[in-house]
Amino acid sequence: MARGVGIAxxxxxxxxxxxxxxxxxxxxxxxxxxxxxxxxxxxxxxxxSGRDADxxxxxxxGLVGGLYLLTGTxxxxxxxxxxxxxxxxxxxxxxxxxxxxxVHPVPHTAGLFLRSAASAxxxxxxxxxxxxxxxxxxxxxxxxxxxxxxxxxxPLGVPFYRSLTPNLxxxxxxxxxxxxxxxxxxxxxxxxxxxxxxxxxxxxxxxARRVLAPVYGVGLVGSVASLLHxxxxxxxxxxxxxxxxxxxxxxxxxxxxxxxxxxLGRTAVADLLLALPxxxxxxxxxxxxxxxxxxxxxIAYPRPDDAGRGAASASASASASASxxxxxxxxxxxxxxxxxxxxxxxxDAVTPVRRGxxxxxxxxHDPALRADHHxxxxxxAAAALELDNQRLAAEVRAQLAEVRASRVRIVAAAxxxxxxxxxxxxxxxxxxxxxxxxxxxxARDRLGPEPSDPxxxxxxxxxxxxxxxxxxxxxxLARGIHPAVLTEAGLLPALRALAARSAYPVRVVDxxxxxxxxxxxxxxxxxxxxxxxxxxxxxxxxxxxxxxxxVHGDRLxxxxxxxxxxxxxxxxxxxxxxxxxRVAALDGTLAVHSTPGTGTSVHADLxxxxx
Amino acid sequence: MTAAATATQNASxxxxxxxxxxxxxxxxxxxxxxxxxxxxxxxxAQAGDADGLLDAVERCRxxxxxxxxxxxxxxxxxxxxxxxxxxxxHPGTGTLLLxxxxxxxxxxxxxxxxxxxxxxxxxxxxxxPDFVDAVxxxxxGGCAFDPxxxxxxxxxxxxxxxxxxxxxxxxxxxxxxxxxxxxxxxAIAGELHLTTRTVETHVRSIFQRLALPDETEHNRRVxxxxxxxxxx
Numbered sequence: 151m152a153r154g155v156g157i158a159x160x161x162x163x164x165x166x167x168x169x170x171x172x173x174x175x176x177x178x179x180x181x182x183x184x185x186x187x188x189x190x191x192x193x194x195x196x197x198x199s200g201r202d203a204d205x206x207x208x209x210x211x212g213l214v215g216g217l218y219l220l221t222g223t224x225x226x227x228x229x230x231x232x233x234x235x236x237x238x239x240x241x242x243x244x245x246x247x248x249x250x251x252x253v254h255p256v257p258h259t260a261g262l263f264l265r266s267a268a269s270a271x272x273x274x275x276x277x278x279x280x281x282x283x284x285x286x287x288x289x290x291x292x293x294x295x296x297x298x299x300x301x302x303x304x305p306l307g308v309p310f311y312r313s314l315t316p317n318l319x320x321x322x323x324x325x326x327x328x329x330x331x332x333x334x335x336x337x338x339x340x341x342x343x344x345x346x347x348x349x350x351x352x353x354x355x356x357x358a359r360r361v362l363a364p365v366y367g368v369g370l371v372g373s374v375a376s377l378l379h380x381x382x383x384x385x386x387x388x389x390x391x392x393x394x395x396x397x398x399x400x401x402x403x404x405x406x407x408x409x410x411x412x413x414l415g416r417t418a419v420a421d422l423l424l425a426l427p428x429x430x431x432x433x434x435x436x437x438x439x440x441x442x443x444x445x446x447x448x449i450a451y452p453r454p455d456d457a458g459r460g461a462a463s464a465s466a467s468a469s470a471s472a473s474x475x476x477x478x479x480x481x482x483x484x485x486x487x488x489x490x491x492x493x494x495x496x497x498d499a500v501t502p503v504r505r506g507x508x509x510x511x512x513x514x515h516d517p518a519l520r521a522d523h524h525x526x527x528x529x530x531a532a533a534a535l536e537l538d539n540q541r542l543a544a545e546v547r548a549q550l551a552e553v554r555a556s557r558v559r560i561v562a563a564a565x566x567x568x569x570x571x572x573x574x575x576x577x578x579x580x581x582x583x584x585x586x587x588x589x590x591x592x593a594r595d596r597l598g599p600e601p602s603d604p605x606x607x608x609x610x611x612x613x614x615x616x617x618x619x620x621x622x623x624x625x626x627l628a629r630g631i632h633p634a635v636l637t638e639a640g641l642l643p644a645l646r647a648l649a650a651r652s653a654y655p656v657r658v659v660d661x662x663x664x665x666x667x668x669x670x671x672x673x674x675x676x677x678x679x680x681x682x683x684x685x686x687x688x689x690x691x692x693x694x695x696x697x698x699x700x701v702h703g704d705r706l707x708x709x710x711x712x713x714x715x716x717x718x719x720x721x722x723x724x725x726x727x728x729x730x731x732r733v734a735a736l737d738g739t740l741a742v743h744s745t746p747g748t749g750t751s752v753h754a755d756l757x758x759x760x761x
Numbered sequence: 762m763t764a765a766a767t768a769t770q771n772a773s774x775x776x777x778x779x780x781x782x783x784x785x786x787x788x789x790x791x792x793x794x795x796x797x798x799x800x801x802x803x804x805x806a807q808a809g810d811a812d813g814l815l816d817a818v819e820r821c822r823x824x825x826x827x828x829x830x831x832x833x834x835x836x837x838x839x840x841x842x843x844x845x846x847x848x849x850x851h852p853g854t855g856t857l858l859l860x861x862x863x864x865x866x867x868x869x870x871x872x873x874x875x876x877x878x879x880x881x882x883x884x885x886x887x888x889x890p891d892f893v894d895a896v897x898x899x900x901x902g903g904c905a906f907d908p909x910x911x912x913x914x915x916x917x918x919x920x921x922x923x924x925x926x927x928x929x930x931x932x933x934x935x936x937x938x939x940x941x942x943x944x945x946x947x948a949i950a951g952e953l954h955l956t957t958r959t960v961e962t963h964v965r966s967i968f969q970r971l972a973l974p975d976e977t978e979h980n981r982r983v984x985x986x987x988x989x990x991x992x993x
Contacts, residue, residue: 576861585789591888621885635864643866650913
């Protein structure tokens with residue numbers, strides 16, 4: 151047996167020599183098929199006289215063999231690989247088997263050597279379908295055994311096989327025993343092949359089944375018909391025989407159809423590639439699941455750097471960043487698209503999706519998909535591109551979010567500083583000066599209206615005047631830093647106060663009361679309005695300045711418009727330029743419309759909910 | 762407390778203005794109390810926060826409470842809120858609010874719909890010449906508004922306020938502004954270098970143009986000021 155397997159293996163290698171050229175150059179298989187056709191024609195001519203009309207007519211035999219040659223060639227041209235070669239070989243073996251039908255002793259005797267060749271080649275083709283090569287050791291052993299029997303043991307039995315046409319090499323007649331033995335062996339191998347094929351069907355994914363279906367369908371019909379044929383009554387048996395013949399004819403076409411369906415599977419991958427760049431992340435999974443035919447498919451992403459995530463979540467308190475820093479030291483696991491931890495289940499196969507050296511993601515899928523590895527690899531490669539893009543986009547988004555959050559924090563911190571300064575001025579310096587001024591007043595009162603030292607009275611009055619001036623300046627300074635009324639009463643009263651204090655006629659357009667605004671939004675709106683009013687008063691030579699603040703949807707719109715000379719420019723070094731950054735920090739926009747002669751309007755558009 | 766008790770006795774004896782002070786700075790309170798006592802007022806109690814103020818007023822029933830707008834705990838508008846509460850609970854007690862800065866919005870809240878016995882002054886004014894007069898006026902049911910609030914009202918006020926005042930001449934508006942500060946006709950005449958009779962003529966004209974009901978002179982003055990300050 152071991153020796154037999156060795157011979158079969160050597161034979162395989164010899165065929166491998168055949169396949170080198172045919173696979174490399176695309177003409178090899180057609181040439182081989184052409185040679186096979188010539189050989190077939192010869193066989194049909196030689197064996198024509200021995201045909202039995204009920205079983206294998208010349209036309210039927212020629213059609214079957216010719217179909218294998220033709221479909222094998224087409225399969226090879228449409229899908230390079232060994233499948234076409236296997237099919238062409240089955241065609242040639244089919245004709246070789248027919249040699250024994252010849253009534254001439256020489257070709258008949260030669261045909262006896264090859265009388266099981268087609269069956270062996272067909273088993274090989276079946277088990278190697280659709281890739282054209284055997285995948286598992288049991289399959290290789292099975293095919294080896296079939297070759298051993300049909301190409302070694304059967305030929306060895308030729309001298310002991312008597313047939314109707316004289317066997318030139320006949321030594322003794324053990325044909326009855328040989329037939330019984332071969333029938334028995336055929337049953338055993340048919341069962342074994344049936345088991346392998348059934349098992350393959352069970353584990354196959356839907357796309358893989360699509361490929362196998364034509365061959366399995368035709369094969370099943372043919373097998374059932376062949377099994378029923380001998381046990382049925384004559385008229386029915388004839389019909390069943392026709393079915394078996396048709397199935398035999400259809401089998402090569404079924405192989406071709408299956409091979410082409412593999413190509414269709416790859417077309418699905420091409421469709422996937424075309425659809426990918428436009429897919430939102432959530433739909434990627436569905437798309438991959440469809441391409442692979444596995445509805446349970448999940449995409450697992452490597453856990454991103456925890457420190458980065460902690461900072462990205464905006465409210466990064468000291469304790470939060472410390473704890474997330476500790477988390478970054480932990481083992482790297484998988485997360486889903488929403489960042490939730492993802493643990494592969496016991497039944498999940500994990501296929502890493504690589505892009506260069508980096509594992510971009512992993513596909514958690516049904517282990518059966520591995521049987522369909524061509525498509526799995528293609529889908530994985532397509533997904534790698536997209537997932538890497540998504541990862542980069544997510545990284546950029548996270549960084550952007552962090553930068554924006556930090557801008558907002560900077561603005562909020564600056565506001566807080568200003569508020570505190572203003573409060574410190576009011577409650578500290580101003581309070582002290584007021585008290586001092588009052589004490590000075592008491593001192594002056596002691597001196598009386600007619601002081602004995604008039605110079606001292608004058609000095610005290612000058613001191614009091616100085617304190618008054620200091621108080622006025624302190625008050626203006628505090629207001630400039632941060633108007634208290636903004637925090638005390640809100641944006642609209644602050645804008646009204648701004649208008650009231652302006653040396654220019656400024657009108658705050660009446661609006662319904664504004665809702666409570668976040669501090670940073672109110673402060674930004676106020677400072678924009680204050681700066682715009684200052685600019686207009688300084689440069690516009692306007693008759694009147696209008697300030698308009700209103701909430702529209704979830705945005706605060708502030709407009710400062712004048713009827714002055716116009717020609718203002720946001721980029722021309724006004725104080726508004728600095729405010730544009732502040733507005734942008736809140737995800738708002740600042741625009742200046744100014745044409746000479748028609749006045750200037752400044753528009754700030756601020757979202758109420760910050761970034 | 763002993764001092765306050767003595768003062769109360771003095772006050773009741775002399776019919777002096779009875780005052781409660783509220784400010785979180787003890788230094789300032791002491792100095793202010795000193796000033797008021799020297800000028801014939803009786804400081805009945807001093808408080809450092811809004812609750813202390815409300816208690817003191819409840820207890821002493823003063824003629825006037827002088828209140829700083831910023832007090833503990835938040836140093837925001839505690840004084841204003843306490844003042845509004847006082848004016849509702851004790852209409853007979855005048856309320857004089859002091860602040861480091863003047864805001865129209867706060868004035869609106871403070872005055873409400875009655876300009877009787879109410880005042881709103883910059884804190885600086887305590888060392889000025891008119892402060893004690895202002896305290897007395899508010900104690901007597903008059904009003905005292907800071908001169909600086911007037912241009913704010915004229916400049917940034919709402920439309921309606923401006924429309925009503927549009928009926929007045931420039932001179933009448935000047936007179937009304939001084940009335941809002943709580944000045945008497947004589948004082949206004951001195952300020953504007955007019956005769957008292959001319960000022961009286963302006964005042965009658967203001968009453969007419971603002972279509973104020975025919976009431977006592979005092980009430981009409983208050984109403985005129987109220988119209989001036991409040992019309993929204």
